[in-house]
Amino acid sequence: MHKILSNNQIAQDVYLMTVEGTFEGRMGQFYMLRAWGHYPVLSRPISIYNLEPDSIQFLYKAGGEGTARFASLRPGDSIQLEGPFGNGFPEVDGKTALVGGGIGIAPLFYTARQLDKPDIYLGFRGASYMTEAFAPYASELVVRVDANLLLDVDMQKYDNIFVCGPLGMMEAAARMAEGLETKLYVSLEKRMACGIGACYGCSVRTASGNRKVCSDGPVFQAQEVAWHEKLSV
Ligand SMILES: Cc1cc2nc3c(=O)[nH]c(=O)nc-3n(C[C@H](O)[C@H](O)[C@H](O)COP(=O)(O)OP(=O)(O)OC[C@H]3O[C@@H](n4cnc5c(N)ncnc54)[C@H](O)[C@@H]3O)c2cc1C
Numbered sequence: 001m002h003k004i005l006s007n008n009q010i011a012q013d014v015y016l017m018t019v020e021g022t023f024e025g026r027m028g029q030f031y032m033l034r035a036w037g038h039y040p041v042l043s044r045p046i047s048i049y050n051l052e053p054d055s056i057q058f059l060y061k062a063g064g065e066g067t068a069r070f071a072s073l074r075p076g077d078s079i080q081l082e083g084p085f086g087n088g089f090p091e092v093d094g095k096t097a098l099v100g101g102g103i104g105i106a107p108l109f110y111t112a113r114q115l116d117k118p119d120i121y122l123g124f125r126g127a128s129y130m131t132e133a134f135a136p137y138a139s140e141l142v143v144r145v146d147a148n149l150l151l152d153v154d155m156q157k158y159d160n161i162f163v164c165g166p167l168g169m170m171e172a173a174a175r176m177a178e179g180l181e182t183k184l185y186v187s188l189e190k191r192m193a194c195g196i197g198a199c200y201g202c203s204v205r206t207a208s209g210n211r212k213v214c215s216d217g218p219v220f221q222a223q224e225v226a227w228h229e230k231l232s233v
Contacts, residue, residue: 001078005055007071011129013062014103015071016049017079023048023056024084027111028162028187028219031083032195033058033066035073040066042193045214047107047164048084056081059106059130085195086218089185094159097121099173101149101165105130107187108164112137119158123149123165155182163187163222174222184222188213205229 005018025031025048032043044066050057062071073079089111096118100108105122112120112134120138122131124145131143142152150169155161155177163173164187177184190213192202197215204213205226211217 001080004073004075004077004079006075007073007077009071010059011127013071014129015060015062016130017058017060017070017073019056019058019079019081020054021056021081022054023051023081025051025056025110026084026088027114028088028107029084029086030107030195030218031056031058031081032085033070034080034082035069035077036066042066043080043082043195044070045085045192045195047187048110049106050110050113059103059109061103082195085214087216089162089187089219092160092183095119095157096160096162097153097158099123099149099153099161099163099165101169104163104165104169104187105134106164108162109134109137111162121149121153123147123169150176155180155184158182160185162219170222171227174225174227177222185219186222186225187218188220188225189218 003020005020007017030045030047033046034043046058049059062068098108098118099121101123117139119140121142160183162185170186190202192214193199195214197212202213203210206224
């Protein structure tokens with residue numbers, strides 16, 4: 001168990017939790033979080049938002065039963081963390097852009113810190129949040145509220161683009177990148193149970209067969225994903 005240092009609401013239903021300890025992780029990986037005993041049965045997958053030598057941060061949206069419990073935690077309370085899990089974003093060369101929609105910005109902050117000043121595009125519904133944190137790590141920062149963020153992204157300018165956001169946004173980005181040399185990577189979100197590849201609950205169809213979001217992903221090359229099947233297996 002690890003001690004929560006802070007757990008602050010930073011936008012409607014969105015919280016930033018800081019947990020004390022020395023943790024590992026690469027950009028785009030996630031932890032399984034749990035702050036209860038037997039019920040709810042499953043821990044919740046949450047991406048690494050930030051890592052410091054003595055703490056880890058998670059940016060999460062409280063909605064269902066588990067995340068609502070996270071939101072009620074106070075400094076000094078305990079939380080169980082398992083991880084890091086998943087493949088994370090790949091190490092890449094060349095000009096890179098990060099594109100995040102809503103809570104999909106969560107894995108992109110630590111990613112931005114690991115890269116050499118990528119261009120960063122952040123889109124929100126209603127109101128933006130955390131954008132000032134990204135600014136020092138961006139070559140160019142574009143923030144859009146209630147607009148189609150992808151219209152701002154000239155994909156041909158980039159060697160690599162990392163996208164995390166609503167499924168429709170990632171699918172639209174994949175369509176836009178078709179035929180370009182730009183490598184587009186998406187971080188997929190699927191309901192998952194174990195987080196370690198044992199239960200197959202988070203399988204998606206790809207060009208190379210069924211793959212598990214938790215252990216083969218969550219990051220996939222966009223053209224590998226069978227978008228027309230809406231990620232079902
Ligand atoms: C690899 C990965 C990284 C993620 N990173 C973040 C993050 O950084 N911040 C954030 O706010 N959210 C993130 N999510 C989504 C987050 O895990 C779900 O919103 C959360 O599990 C929902 O739990 P709940 O208690 O709110 O909902 P409930 O409805 O109570 O959840 C019920 C069950 O369904 C699962 N579940 C429900 N919705 C999702 C979903 N969209 N994706 C995966 N499992 C789901 C839960 O884990 C739980 O097992 C991530 C998901 C994945 C797969």
